[in-house]
Amino acid sequence: MVVRIATFNINGIRAAQRRGFETWLREREPDVVALQEVRARASAIPDGVFGEHHLTYEEGTLPGRNGVAVLTRKEPDAVRSWSDTVLMRHPGDDHVDVIELDRAPLARGLKEFADQGRYVEVDLVDAPITVASLYLPKGGLPAHLQKPGRMREAPDGGARYDRKMRFLDAFARQLSRSRREARAAGREFLLMGDLNVAHTRYDVRNWRRSNQAEGFLPEEREWFSSLLSPRTLVDVVRSHHPDIDGPYSWWSWMGQSFANDVGWRIDYQLVTPALARTAVSAGTDRDPAPDRRISDHAPVVVDYDLDALPTAAT
Template sequence: MRIASVNINGIRATHRRGFGEWMVSRDCDVLTLQEVRCAVGDLPEGAFGDYHATYDPGGIPGRNGVAILTRRAPAAVRTWGAEVLVHAPDAGRSWAAGGGHGTLARGIARYAAEGRYLEVDLADEPFTVATLYLPKGGLPAHLQLAGRMREAPDGGAKYERKMHFLDAFARQLARSRKAARARGREFLLTGDLNIAHTRLDVANWRRSQQAEGFLPEERDWLDRQLSPRTLVDVVRRLYPHAEGPYSWWSWLGGAYERDTGWRIDYHLATPGLARRAVTAEVDRDYRGVRLSDHAPVVVDYAAGRN
């Protein structure tokens, strides 16, 4: 089973760069998308190809939005309380409401309308697959030095918001993983976590130690989510000593050409599913064109149970 995760950073722009052709050529069984950033009425023709699409556009125009594309209609859909939209490949441009949600962990309902999280139970495999777009965040107030920031200082507001999200999401993630196990399913979290975990995950790690996404407290949080008994970083398991493979590069300063990137897009799987991962690739470009500032992370999982 081939599962890919990609932050497309705007579905209309990425389709103009060849996303539809990439979908066909890659022939994934499941695609999880982040930053779709498009109202349903503005989606390009054939936006999700020949897949069943489950989409939470969120309530912030032009921001966020997550989707999961599957070969067959999912057996179940869950969000954090938002109304999700579902679409069959033969339904033209019509969409229907669907999905539901379970018990939410403390603090997570605050983000329910932002289009950041969605999970489905696959119909043809005993998996629950989730997609997440985690807030980028910012710097704490004491690191916000005048003249060293592209954005205006905010007194640490974005940093505090991200830390609150991380605290609430850790509880929700544990709850979702355990609920999947109770249903007899493996659990896979995919998406843009906006955190690089180790020195192997940032090309310029020394320079980045006081940058959002590589702060010690962010990396410690990701440490606590991973263990051989809970969730495994699938790509790092397959490539334990490799630098990268990076999945995000700034559009600025020739970062992409020099491969000075960050690995912030993940497949985090329960141990049984992680053991089934056979290959993992990052699709840096498609026919010489970058689809987004992120690249798809594509993992092949062997059939059957371990």
């Protein structure tokens, strides 16, 4: 059984719908989709925009910002989040169900981010996989790298940088816990989302000029490396495209970045090794032209042949 799984930062569901999200979903037929930056109250999500998929949504408490979701063909077997509730909508419904959760203990330092709509995970009912959707804070530059007049945003003394580093530290602990809990339950684990970090030189087109840019700082890249190993998690797209530039998943709306493929690879599927070995294809759905872009991000899509999973995992 081949299962198509995608992650997509849609940069606002209503804008994405106007730009062709429903067409992409219908034509690509993913079985599971992790979404980031849905940016809408559940009541404001357009009816029918997710087709025949079940929606599990953590909208957060920041109006018009963040919001993560997982779309599945069947209703999930279980749902977890960092907050007390998640929202669910079934195909054909014109209402949203509020699902009360028993908030699990969070890793030290994660509480300040718990209600921001940054993380939700589900257990698939038809496959031994736990799927998580993450939207990691963009961050900023440390204070010593901030130069007034050379930044798009006003200097903040390193506040955004410090906030992101706190998140990275706490989330690494939480991720290890989630992965181990999935393993104890006999499930593979799949973390997807916009991690706002480009890991290697192959993940940024202009990598030499980006060494002092947020998202490509040495400490961010070192953190990313700490998540990966042959025994924990595998960057499945990179394993299919070793030592090549890209495939990028984000391009600025400005100038000719998209046309010239001056991009960053910051959207990932990080997968437990046994599941990674079942991947038969992996890449990004780059839009065909600048005027046909659904988002400033492209979907990252991987096909997994679950018949190749070890018998013990099923």
